[in-house]
Each structure stands twice: as structure tokens, then as C-alpha cells.
Amino acid sequence: MSLKNRIIFKVKGLNQERSFNNISKSINVYNLKKEENGISQFEVDYKNFKKTKKILNTNGFEIIFIKNQGFLFKFKSFLSRYGLIFGLIICTIFYILQYSFIFQIKVLGTPNEIKGEIHNFVEKNLNSYFKCNIDTKNIENIIKDEFEQVSSVSVAIVGQTLIINYNPSTLPDEMKGDFEPLVSNVNGIITNINLVSGTLNFSVGDIIQEGDILVSPYIIDTDGETREVMAKAQIDVNVWISESITHYDYRLQTERTGNKIVNNEIKIGSLTIYSYGQDNYFKDYEEECYTKSLTPNFLLPLKIERTIIYETVTKEIIQPFDEVREQIIEKARQKTLIFLDENAIILNENYTIKDAGDVHKVTYTITTSQTIGG
């Protein structure tokens, strides 16, 4: 299809040369072909159509046909196809309407772990999918408020996609997370402090107790403002671990002989329906009693109550402290060692003995080093 818009004339007449000479004085003639029987075909520009037609009529030509050629005429013919035009209008209206809505939400940025969370959060908080009702600034603000990991976020509508682009938080590690103080979990004396962040409440040589706040989770910056930070420090503490054992020179000790009597009672609720066993003939004894349900439901609360009576004997023990002194001290040491951490370094060990008549109290103390924080 030629893009030039021309009119093709097919004419019949006499003395055509003269007529074409007349036409060509003011109009450019193209593709002039002479056919049989005085018939000629030629083209003129669309703008010269009326002028050419007038000259042809003046010169007594018979116009066999007039044909349009070029893009403009093709386009003109297209305008008369109403069904097609209607379809196009409907499509255009539909396109404009659907273009007013967003169809998807795209989340870009790092860290990747929160992408899905942000997507769901925005989807949940989106009032409308109509572009005009979407407040991108508001979405940015709520994302920043909701997600601590996000330092900056931009929300934009591109085509029919809501694009959320976020950047990770640039806060240093010590300024993120829960701002809890560093609390002592031991009793002891501070030997060394290596403060990372926060405000220190003790110094080397101070005695601390369990529960003392060693480092507070804030700092005061150069502007005098208090800013929350993670309380982080490595504090070495000499810890004293003490345990005691009391020894009596004279004491009475009750022991089981090994003899026992077992009595059983089968009950419904508190009503005894059957019992068997022996009478208690022990002079000194201890009792142990326990109950067991015989049925797995509450419809018939059948249970068995068993009582075991152990025979006992009381002995008089006379054991002077001096004879067992070393064993008692060692026993106190072993009791203290239980509370030491695995691989703990023992710095010092000592013990004290307090005597009060027949009663002797041995207190064993182990000094070890522990690190709080780190």
C-alpha cells in the first residue's frame, strides 16, 4: 500500500495530449498510461482532485472511474466500519477502567526474609485497589512503623503494580534489639571490665550481688540526650561459693530394720469395701501410704490404698569431731564443688570451723573467676 494519497483517473476522450498539457501547467501528473481506444489512466495528488476533475470536464473527457489510493483513504474506509469502531471504543473504555486499578504488589529489597511479611502486611492494610485511593506515603509510613529492619522504604505505582522498595536498617547492632540491662547473676568482686556499649554502674574492685545492674542499656550522647543501646560488656568477677556441714558429737539416729507390713484397702470413694493385711506389731515404725485408681473412668471410682509400715530402730551415736574432722571438711568441699561450673578455674580454697559445744559447723569457700556478659 502506497503511503502517498493520490487519485487515479481513468478517462476517455480526444486530443488527450493537449488536455494533459493543460493539466500539467498547474498540476503534477503521475503514471500516465495510454491504453487502447483513447483511454488513458493517470494519477494526481489528492489536493488537486477537484481541479483535475474540472479540467477534464471542461475538455469533454468521459471519466470512466475515479479511484482513491493511499493510507488516508484506507483509514477513511476503516472509519465506516462501525462494528469495529464500537469494539475499539469498548476495548479502550475497558482498558482505561482496568488501568485505574492495581493488580499486583511487588516487594523488592533486602533482607529477603521480611519480603513475604511486608507483602501480606500491605495487602491487609490496603483500603482499595483503586489507584486514586492508594496513599503511597501512608503505606511507606506504616511499613516503617511496623518493620524495625526497614530503614527507608519507597512505594510507587508503576502501571498496574504497586512496587515497594525497601532498604535494610543501617543502625549498628548495639542499637538494635531489646534494650535490657546487664544484670549480675553471681556474688563477687569485679576484677576486670571491658565495656562495649551502655553505661557502666560499677568499677573494678566493687563487690556485687546477684541482681545488681552492672551495665544500663543507654548512653548519653554529645547533645546530652539519652539514647537506648544494647547493654554489652565483658566483666570478670571473682566469685565466692560457700557450703556448710554441721557435725554433732552426740546424736540419735533412726534407721529402718528391713521388716515391713503391707496393708491394702479397696475403696469406692471414701468407703472401704475390702481390706487385707496384718496388724501392726512393731514398737517403732514409719508409715508410707499411697493410693492408686483401679478403673480408668469416674463412673466407678474404685481405688486401692496401700499402707506400708517399716520397722525402725533408734541408735545413739557418739562421734567426736576431732576423729572425723578431715572427712567433714572433705564432705563440705565436695558439697561446694557441686555448684562450680564445668571447667571453672579455682583461684583459692579455704574453710572455717565454728564450734558451739557439741555442734561444729564447717563452712568451705571456693574462690573462682567468672565472666559476665561477653
Add this chain to the structure above:
Amino acid sequence: MFNFFKEIKEKGLVNNPEFLNEYNIVNMSGKLLYVEGHLGLTIIAKDMIAFKIKKGRVVVEGNDFIVKELTENTLLIQGSIKKTEIF
């Protein structure tokens, strides 16, 4: 603008250059004939096209002639050009 005919005329050894301003005819490989300065067509046929020039007439013979372009003083003929005669 480069004027092809003027350049050729300057190369020619003609005492009176005014004489060369009447018409120009260029035959391109016997397929196209370009004419400047014609004074009107006298014959248009499939095998012959004739036109007037100042003080004469030109007859072009051949086959399948089409006047590709016709303006007041230019003419472009397409076809198989056998002979061009000036009378």
C-alpha cells in the same frame, strides 16, 4: 545546491552558453528519460511519446511507455527506450 546540468555546461566548449538553456534530456540506461524544458506533449502512446521543445520537437520511440511524472516543464518517461530523435 549541486546543479548537475550547470556543471556539465561549464565543462563544455561552447562560446554562447545561453544557447544551452533551452532544454535538457537525460537518458538513463534506456529505461528512464528525463526531460527539462519541454513545451507540451504532442503524442502519448505505448510505443511513442513526442513533445515540443524550443525550436523543435522530440520523438521518443520504444515500448511500454508510462509518463511517470508530468509537470509544466519537466517530464519523466519510463519504458524501454529505443530511439530519441530531435526534429
